[in-house]
Amino acid sequence: MASGVKNTGKFLRDVGREMKRVTWPTRKELIKYTGVVLATVFFISIFFAVVDLGLSTLVRTFLD
Incomplete structure (x- = not known):
């Protein structure tokens, strides 16, 4: 069960890193x-x- 929590934490950190790389469109x-x-x-x-x-x-x- 502890490895599931570990994997979730790693996943969320990876998502955070990837979101910083995203080039968002201008208005x-x-x-x-x-x-x-x-x-x-x-x-x-x-x-x-x-x-x-x-x-x-x-x-x-x-x-008809």
Whole structure:
């Protein structure tokens, strides 16, 4: 059981060391990346909505 606590402590120290090495984005970069993600989600949702509408219309045409 003691080795588990030892391993946990080492893991947390290693995580702390790695977090200091991380290059965090600037505020400007973060806003830019967020805009890219939101635009991508918007366009993909519109694409799938159009495809869904087209397919459902096609299926309704064949079933009626």
